[in-house]
Amino acid sequence: xxxxxxxxxxxxxxSGLAIAYELAKRGYKDVAVLExxxxxxxxxxxxxxxxxxxxxxxxxxxxxxxxxxMWAHMSDELGYDIHFRACGYLFLWDTPELVEKAKQNVAFxxxxxxxxxxxxxxxxxxxxxxxxxxxxxxxxxxxxxxMAFPFDTVTGYAQAARRLGVDIxxxxxxFQLEMTPAHTFTVHTTQxxxxxxxxxxxxxxxxxxxxxxxxxxxxxxxxxxxxxATEPLEQxxxxxxxxxxxxxxxxxxxxxxxxxxxxxxxxxxLDSTFEFLTKFAREATEIVPRLAGVKLMRQWAGYYVxxxxxxxxxxxxxxxPGFFQANGYSxxxxxxxxxxxRLLAEYVADGKPSIDIEHYNxxxxxxxxxxxxxxVIG
Amino acid sequence: xxxxxxxTIACRCEDISVQEIKDGIHEGYADxxxxxxxxxxxxxxxxxxxxxxLAAQILARETGRTLDQIMTPTTRPPVDPVPIGFFVKxxxxxxxx
Numbered sequence: 001x002x003x004x005x006x007x008x009x010x011x012x013x014x015s016g017l018a019i020a021y022e023l024a025k026r027g028y029k030d031v032a033v034l035e036x037x038x039x040x041x042x043x044x045x046x047x048x049x050x051x052x053x054x055x056x057x058x059x060x061x062x063x064x065x066x067x068x069x070m071w072a073h074m075s076d077e078l079g080y081d082i083h084f085r086a087c088g089y090l091f092l093w094d095t096p097e098l099v100e101k102a103k104q105n106v107a108f109x110x111x112x113x114x115x116x117x118x119x120x121x122x123x124x125x126x127x128x129x130x131x132x133x134x135x136x137x138x139x140x141x142x143x144x145x146x147m148a149f150p151f152d153t154v155t156g157y158a159q160a161a162r163r164l165g166v167d168i169x170x171x172x173x174x175f176q177l178e179m180t181p182a183h184t185f186t187v188h189t190t191q192x193x194x195x196x197x198x199x200x201x202x203x204x205x206x207x208x209x210x211x212x213x214x215x216x217x218x219x220x221x222x223x224x225x226x227x228x229a230t231e232p233l234e235q236x237x238x239x240x241x242x243x244x245x246x247x248x249x250x251x252x253x254x255x256x257x258x259x260x261x262x263x264x265x266x267x268x269x270l271d272s273t274f275e276f277l278t279k280f281a282r283e284a285t286e287i288v289p290r291l292a293g294v295k296l297m298r299q300w301a302g303y304y305v306x307x308x309x310x311x312x313x314x315x316x317x318x319x320x321p322g323f324f325q326a327n328g329y330s331x332x333x334x335x336x337x338x339x340x341x342r343l344l345a346e347y348v349a350d351g352k353p354s355i356d357i358e359h360y361n362x363x364x365x366x367x368x369x370x371x372x373x374x375x376v377i378g
Numbered sequence: 379x380x381x382x383x384x385x386t387i388a389c390r391c392e393d394i395s396v397q398e399i400k401d402g403i404h405e406g407y408a409d410x411x412x413x414x415x416x417x418x419x420x421x422x423x424x425x426x427x428x429x430x431x432l433a434a435q436i437l438a439r440e441t442g443r444t445l446d447q448i449m450t451p452t453t454r455p456p457v458d459p460v461p462i463g464f465f466v467k468x469x470x471x472x473x474x475x
Contacts, residue, residue, distance in 0.1 A: 296462050299454060
């Protein structure tokens with residue numbers, strides 16, 4: 001660690017590492033990433049690993065469509081296999097009202113270049129032979145949605161960023177941020193102080209506390225979301241399945257990984273509960289009965305950092321020049337990682353991102369200009 | 379690198395050798411949490427009951443630390459793998475006893 005950098009990124013999850021990599025790739029190499037625990041130890045390493053563009057809000061659809069193009073080439077880009085696979089997302093709808101709404105969503109997604117479509121039960125069964133076709137009326141399918149392996153993605157980004165000269169420090173906690181008269185920041189860490197021109201807050205569940213160090217009040221709520229992994233099996237499932245708040249997929253390693261919502265809002269712990277297992281087991285076996293015989297190996301939990309409109313805060317803070325936000329993803333931080341990395345690097349290095357994301361700025365809360373998104377899963 | 383380390387399996391569930399664990403350590407994964415996730419041991423059906431302590435010992439030896447300086451990963455429920463169907467009845471299953 002040096003005592004001076006052009007940019008300090010707080011948070012060693014996918015956001016912080018992707019931003020660091022994209023900065024270095026643009027020749028902006030005087031960058032440090034500070035992680036308080038180990039890389040990927042926050043929400044990235046706890047996530048369900050799904051990647052989708054089937055959202056309901058136009059902003060999310062466009063960003064995730066771009067992200068999916070990046071994901072598809074990410075292993076080559078980073079020189080490390082992150083195990084991206086376009087397994088597709090299959091949403092299952094079980095009432096006529098939900099099917100009608102899905103038709104509208106599909107039309108809207110198609111308009112924005114995400115070519116999802118409504119499929120009947122027969123086609124759903126062809127895509128996922130294990131499905132119980134009595135458990136839904138119609139499916140909503142997009143074959144470019146997919147998954148990647150979170151820890152391999154973290155490793156890939158970290159190794160590529162380090163090769164380009166980025167310093168990545170783990171077990172380094174930031175406890176104070178000071179603005180200096182020269183419009184720089186002093187970052188006080190457990191490993192010593194750093195002077196820097198720019199600070200990026202990519203601290204996931206810790207983002208609110210980091211922003212508070214500069215008197216910025218991010219309006220976030222932490223929700224606990226539980227998840228489980230089964231024993232590894234031969235590939236049998238196919239796509240990511242979603243029904244209501246239930247979701248699961250089969251990773252390249254063969255484990256079925258997924259969860260469902262237990263309504264743990266404003267959570268203060270990440271304890272695993274038996275109630276989650278019973279709810280998940282009921283919902284999961286209803287759509288794929290054969291899962292009943294599959295052994296559940298472990299369960300854990302992570303935080304969704306939920307913003308008032310379920311969209312992240314991206315970009316600079318008007319009142320604190322040089323202080324950038326990349327947080328508040330409301331459960332979608334992993335899938336957005338690559339595009340956030342690119343756009344935030346463009347903000348820091350060029351002052352302007354190549355896709356207009358001004359409406360993701362923190363100022364939208366004060367102005368009451370909230371964005372719209374209904375499709376939050378799990 | 380020794381032939382013995384290559385042939386000695388530390389994680390029986392995932393077929394990870396002592397050498398693969400040492401490689402991870404020498405690539406800079408000097409804490410057990412990251413090492414486990416990088417080298418991918420301890421993630422199989424036994425959930426690390428066999429290999430986590432072995433890996434901790436190797437890590438301690440390779441990095442000149444004592445075992446109590448190595449933070450072991452969180453143990454996740456359940457203790458042993460349980461078929462998902464068992465949980466479907468949930469709390470009711472207990473009531474029936």
